[in-house]
Amino acid sequence: MTIQTRIEEAAQGDKGFAARTNPDEVRHDWTREELQALYDLPFNDLIFEAQIVHRRWFKSNEVQMSTLLSIKTGGCPEDCGYCAQSAKFDTGLKASKLMEVEKVLAEARRAKEAGATRYCMGAAWREPKDRDMDMICAMVSGIKDMGMETCMTLGMLSGQQVHRLAQSGLDYYNHNIDTSEEYYPKVISTRTFQDRLDTLERVRNAGINVCSGGIVGMGESQSDRLGMLMALANLPEHPQSVPINMLMPMEGTPLGLSEKVDPLDFVRMIAVARIIMPQSVVRLAAGRELMSDEQQALCFMAGANSIFVGDKLLTAKNPEADKDRVLLDKLGIVSMPAHSCPSEKKVSADR
Ligand code: SAM
Numbered sequence: 001m002t003i004q005t006r007i008e009e010a011a012q013g014d015k016g017f018a019a020r021t022n023p024d025e026v027r028h029d030w031t032r033e034e035l036q037a038l039y040d041l042p043f044n045d046l047i048f049e050a051q052i053v054h055r056r057w058f059k060s061n062e063v064q065m066s067t068l069l070s071i072k073t074g075g076c077p078e079d080c081g082y083c084a085q086s087a088k089f090d091t092g093l094k095a096s097k098l099m100e101v102e103k104v105l106a107e108a109r110r111a112k113e114a115g116a117t118r119y120c121m122g123a124a125w126r127e128p129k130d131r132d133m134d135m136i137c138a139m140v141s142g143i144k145d146m147g148m149e150t151c152m153t154l155g156m157l158s159g160q161q162v163h164r165l166a167q168s169g170l171d172y173y174n175h176n177i178d179t180s181e182e183y184y185p186k187v188i189s190t191r192t193f194q195d196r197l198d199t200l201e202r203v204r205n206a207g208i209n210v211c212s213g214g215i216v217g218m219g220e221s222q223s224d225r226l227g228m229l230m231a232l233a234n235l236p237e238h239p240q241s242v243p244i245n246m247l248m249p250m251e252g253t254p255l256g257l258s259e260k261v262d263p264l265d266f267v268r269m270i271a272v273a274r275i276i277m278p279q280s281v282v283r284l285a286a287g288r289e290l291m292s293d294e295q296q297a298l299c300f301m302a303g304a305n306s307i308f309v310g311d312k313l314l315t316a317k318n319p320e321a322d323k324d325r326v327l328l329d330k331l332g333i334v335s336m337p338a339h340s341c342p343s344e345k346k347v348s349a350d351r
């Protein structure tokens, strides 16, 4: 073949490539084989396909920015093998009590001033005690009054607790399924995968938006990774927000010495999540600080459109936050306005 013919052929482009998925279709019947076929596409084709879906439902250069606060740290009775907050492992973390409402509201106010549109709060609990719910609900309504979206992650919830959170106007509840149903008992023994699904069902049925995803890098197989995405995509409604975490190995936990995830495998996971849950915001969550700028850029190309940012993102005081800002500016990424997720349920207090 002459150089001229090669150039001419290249100029024709790959007209034979047709996207496998219809970006308008929201499915809940994905099979592992279908997910594997997507995952195994040549990298460029996978990214192209993810981009088609992404641009159908989202603005291509917008990323949702959330700020996260730990309102109760450490001393958790659960034994999640990845977590530094479990009381079962000697990780050197000091346990603290539930933060006072006023302190939480003051932190949220600062985050709002720094540009955050959603305020996420996490507690190291197996489940909240009923006596904690007054304080939790006061945090939710106080932050909503500031005009921010709210998200809580408190562990398992009873029907009554879900009802109270819904009444206080909670926008999102985070409850990760973490891995496939088969691999789950290898990571956590103090609750079951089904316990997780039960809480998700209660939250969904109460009209609260669901944030649920998992972790990559806990020694699971590729089939487990796709099994996790399949379980999320085949829920009766796709979680409105899907965090994909890369394990941060924590010293003293059973998974503290885990091997690093191959960066391109991680990007492929993001792309598959984007394709099979087209109307969900896909969050590049824990582990982003372990990723290069190039890996993060590929994740955004593959359809990730949410991150956690330090609450000082717009100031130069926090070097990490400043680094984020430089990267986002380089990529031309701007903040996604609140309530831009096409599948989000509108939430009002006193439902
Ligand atoms: N106790 C609540 C629960 O488990 O739902 C909420 C707090 S927990 C810290 C929130 C999520 O953080 C977990 O579901 C897990 O997916 C993620 N996570 C915790 N430790 C992690 C680690 N070392 N690396 C990556 N993700 C982690």
Ligand code: SF4
Binding pocket: 076, 077, 078, 079, 080, 083, 084, 085, 086, 123, 124, 125, 126, 155
């Ligand atoms: Fe950590 Fe949450 Fe598991 Fe407790 S339930 S050990 S806080 S991940």
